[in-house]
Amino acid sequence: MESLSVALDGRSYPIHIGEGLLDQRSLYAPYGRGAAAVVTNAIVAPLYLARVRAALEACGARVVEVVIEDGEQAKGLATLDRVIDALLAARLGRDGLIVALGGGVVGDLAGFAAAVYQRGVAFLQLPTTLLAQVDSSVGGKTAINHARGKNMIGAFHQPCAVITDVATLDTLPDRQLRAGLAEVIKHGVALDAAFVDWLEVNMAALLARKREALVYAIRRSCELKAAIVAQDERESGVRALLNLGHTFGHAIETATGFGPWLHGEAVAAGMVMAARLSARAGMLPPRDAERIQALIARAGLPTRAPKLAAERWRELIAVDKKSAGGRVRFVLLEAMGRATLKAGVDERLVEETIAAAQ
Amino acid sequence: MESLSVALDGRSYPIHIGEGLLDQRSLYAPYGRGAAAVVTNAIVAPLYLARVRAALEACGARVVEVVIEDGEQAKGLATLDRVIDALLAARLGRDGLIVALGGGVVGDLAGFAAAVYQRGVAFLQLPTTLLAQVDSSVGGKTAINHARGKNMIGAFHQPCAVITDVATLDTLPDRQLRAGLAEVIKHGVALDAAFVDWLEVNMAALLARKREALVYAIRRSCELKAAIVAQDERESGVRALLNLGHTFGHAIETATGFGPWLHGEAVAAGMVMAARLSARAGMLPPRDAERIQALIARAGLPTRAPKLAAERWRELIAVDKKSAGGRVRFVLLEAMGRATLKAGVDERLVEETIAAAQ
Numbered sequence: 001m002e003s004l005s006v007a008l009d010g011r012s013y014p015i016h017i018g019e020g021l022l023d024q025r026s027l028y029a030p031y032g033r034g035a036a037a038v039v040t041n042a043i044v045a046p047l048y049l050a051r052v053r054a055a056l057e058a059c060g061a062r063v064v065e066v067v068i069e070d071g072e073q074a075k076g077l078a079t080l081d082r083v084i085d086a087l088l089a090a091r092l093g094r095d096g097l098i099v100a101l102g103g104g105v106v107g108d109l110a111g112f113a114a115a116v117y118q119r120g121v122a123f124l125q126l127p128t129t130l131l132a133q134v135d136s137s138v139g140g141k142t143a144i145n146h147a148r149g150k151n152m153i154g155a156f157h158q159p160c161a162v163i164t165d166v167a168t169l170d171t172l173p174d175r176q177l178r179a180g181l182a183e184v185i186k187h188g189v190a191l192d193a194a195f196v197d198w199l200e201v202n203m204a205a206l207l208a209r210k211r212e213a214l215v216y217a218i219r220r221s222c223e224l225k226a227a228i229v230a231q232d233e234r235e236s237g238v239r240a241l242l243n244l245g246h247t248f249g250h251a252i253e254t255a256t257g258f259g260p261w262l263h264g265e266a267v268a269a270g271m272v273m274a275a276r277l278s279a280r281a282g283m284l285p286p287r288d289a290e291r292i293q294a295l296i297a298r299a300g301l302p303t304r305a306p307k308l309a310a311e312r313w314r315e316l317i318a319v320d321k322k323s324a325g326g327r328v329r330f331v332l333l334e335a336m337g338r339a340t341l342k343a344g345v346d347e348r349l350v351e352e353t354i355a356a357a358q
Numbered sequence: 359m360e361s362l363s364v365a366l367d368g369r370s371y372p373i374h375i376g377e378g379l380l381d382q383r384s385l386y387a388p389y390g391r392g393a394a395a396v397v398t399n400a401i402v403a404p405l406y407l408a409r410v411r412a413a414l415e416a417c418g419a420r421v422v423e424v425v426i427e428d429g430e431q432a433k434g435l436a437t438l439d440r441v442i443d444a445l446l447a448a449r450l451g452r453d454g455l456i457v458a459l460g461g462g463v464v465g466d467l468a469g470f471a472a473a474v475y476q477r478g479v480a481f482l483q484l485p486t487t488l489l490a491q492v493d494s495s496v497g498g499k500t501a502i503n504h505a506r507g508k509n510m511i512g513a514f515h516q517p518c519a520v521i522t523d524v525a526t527l528d529t530l531p532d533r534q535l536r537a538g539l540a541e542v543i544k545h546g547v548a549l550d551a552a553f554v555d556w557l558e559v560n561m562a563a564l565l566a567r568k569r570e571a572l573v574y575a576i577r578r579s580c581e582l583k584a585a586i587v588a589q590d591e592r593e594s595g596v597r598a599l600l601n602l603g604h605t606f607g608h609a610i611e612t613a614t615g616f617g618p619w620l621h622g623e624a625v626a627a628g629m630v631m632a633a634r635l636s637a638r639a640g641m642l643p644p645r646d647a648e649r650i651q652a653l654i655a656r657a658g659l660p661t662r663a664p665k666l667a668a669e670r671w672r673e674l675i676a677v678d679k680k681s682a683g684g685r686v687r688f689v690l691l692e693a694m695g696r697a698t699l700k701a702g703v704d705e706r707l708v709e710e711t712i713a714a715a716q
């Protein structure tokens with residue numbers, strides 16, 4: 001087992017990464033002694049819920065199960081209402097624990113429920129998808145979607161720990177594995193050129209689910225992300241760089257109605273667009289944009305966006321959370337491994353990038 | 359104008375109290391320079407919205423109006439969804455300001471919207487009811503209701519300032535004024551015996567809306583509350599004392615469906631019950647419980663609870679947020695002006711208190 005820490009004044013927490021951790025009751029013991037509500041979905045429940053329940057009960061916890069539907073469609077106010085209802089019906093108190101067992105949707109929704117249930121209760125992340133293990137379970141961003149945009153209702157609410165059992169990836173469909181690799185690639189492209197080199201060499205091993213390669217990719221992603229979160233928990237500055245590919249990516253997800261495109265797939269196509277826009281703006285050598293697109297293609301991820309009307313793109317980009325004073329800001333690249341936040345990007349270049357990407 | 363401060367590391371904020379403050383653009387200037395969404399209700403909008411809009415626009419703000427229905431029924435997920443929708447439609451960014459113009463429902467709902475909209479935006483309180491001026495606008499508690507309980511979904515989100523224009527009380531119906539006095543009385547009964555003495559002398563002046571008496575009662579209430587909030591922002595200890603009367607009060611509101619009883623009315627009856635329970639438990643001289651009941655009656659507030667089945671009372675009390683490890687804790691009195699949090703209260707005494715109060 002490897003452990004690293006997300007350093008935040010008074011609220012630092014560990015990330016444990018290894019095989020078979022879901023059963024290790026010693027990892028749960030510091031948090032799961034009272035009532036614990038495990039939020040999971042209909043796909044994950046039959047695979048892992050009994051083991052998590054057993055480990056928590058061995059710590060003396062009273063376990064409540066809350067099973068939601070699978071998929072991004074579940075990440076809205078209606079499901080939040082049902083989860084809160086279940087917590088109240090089970091009389092979970094302010095000293096209760098909410099456990100997220102699943103991927104990004106479960107983690108974001110359960111984390112937001114933990115942030116707002118009785119004005120905030122403790123929260124434990126058990127990510128079971130690569131995407132959640134390398135990205136969404138780390139850093140305390142929680143949110144649900146609104147019909148007008150993704151993650152528009154949310155809170156910063158740090159977990160008390162993240163327990164990543166890499167053995168859960170054995171049951172992950174290929175498409176989901178690739179979607180997780182999109183965020184792994186993002187961490188390299190945005191923050192660490194040497195990690196991009198490593199990914200180019202090891203992409204085949206990752207797709208073949210070689211355990212050693214996966215553990216390294218998860219650990220390096222968490223390290224890169226944790227360092228950023230420690231500097232800027234609430235995204236007033238440098239943390240925005242982790243949104244590389246997300247302005248275009250969220251637009252794709254919103255336009256297609258949250259579902260046909262997985263989040264990682266949308267981010268992959270969005271990252272290619274951000275790289276191309278950086279090249280068009282003269283910030284990035286075009287061959288680095290080629291390299292990024294090639295790496296994303298080798299991961300089996302989409303490099304092109306769906307066809308949408310130009311007006312719809314404008315609308316979706318304008319609503320992006322990174323807009324400030326009405327101006328949209330883009331995360332662009334000034335070198336491989338060096339992302340930067342850019343306001344005042346020429347709209348013509350954005351439109352050309354969109355036209356070329358469809 | 360009088361000003362006091364709520365002292366919180368790095369997030370201290372002022373409370374300004376005086377006449378005609380709604381028009382004083384200098385008070386808005388530090389906060390209202392970008393986009394500002396004023397959330398108010400259908401009763402308050404025709405009275406004060408134009409003046410607030412003018413003051414904000416004079417500071418250079420782009421003003422968006424969001425008018426919700428009046429009443430506790432509006433304080434739920436459905437209205438939150440509509441408010442978020444309006445904010446997104448108006449393209450309010452993360453640097454936007456949400457302004458709550460109204461009473462407790464508007465402040466709690468708009469404050470919660472500010473806490474979760476795009477993971478948190480700035481928030482200005484313009485309380486127009488006595489209850490909001492002395493209690494709900496101060497301290498950063500925001501929340502909405504769930505069918506299973508009041509304020510069950512919420513967040514701690516401090517405002518950047520509270521601007522209290524006492525002239526808004528001129529348009530407040532008598533019943534609402536009295537409901538606000540319940541929280542004023544609560545501050546005295548829970549925290550300051552000398553303030554109870556003052557209230558006994560000045561209750562007639564308050565009911566007659568003598569401006570000087572009202573300003574003093576508002577200022578003293580805010581001082582008492584601010585001192586508690588500064589010690590314990592997130593209610594892990596002493597802040598729970600401000601919930602005197604609220605365990606029984608919330609039960610009354612939930613059982614009657616949020617509406618027939620105003621919050622202050624339910625707290626008034628709940629406070630009488632808490633005082634009676636304290637006397638039954640041998641903690642408080644019975645004549646102090648009499649004094650509290652008499653003061654509440656002189657304010658024209660209810661001193662008796664509605665008839666509910668014993669099982670319903672038990673259920674509603676068990677779901678109370680102050681329960682810890684499955685045990686309900688009550689805020690009781692150990693002397694006039696000295697509230698204390700008590701676990702393990704004899705259930706028989708609780709049942710007797712409920713039976714006697716109906």
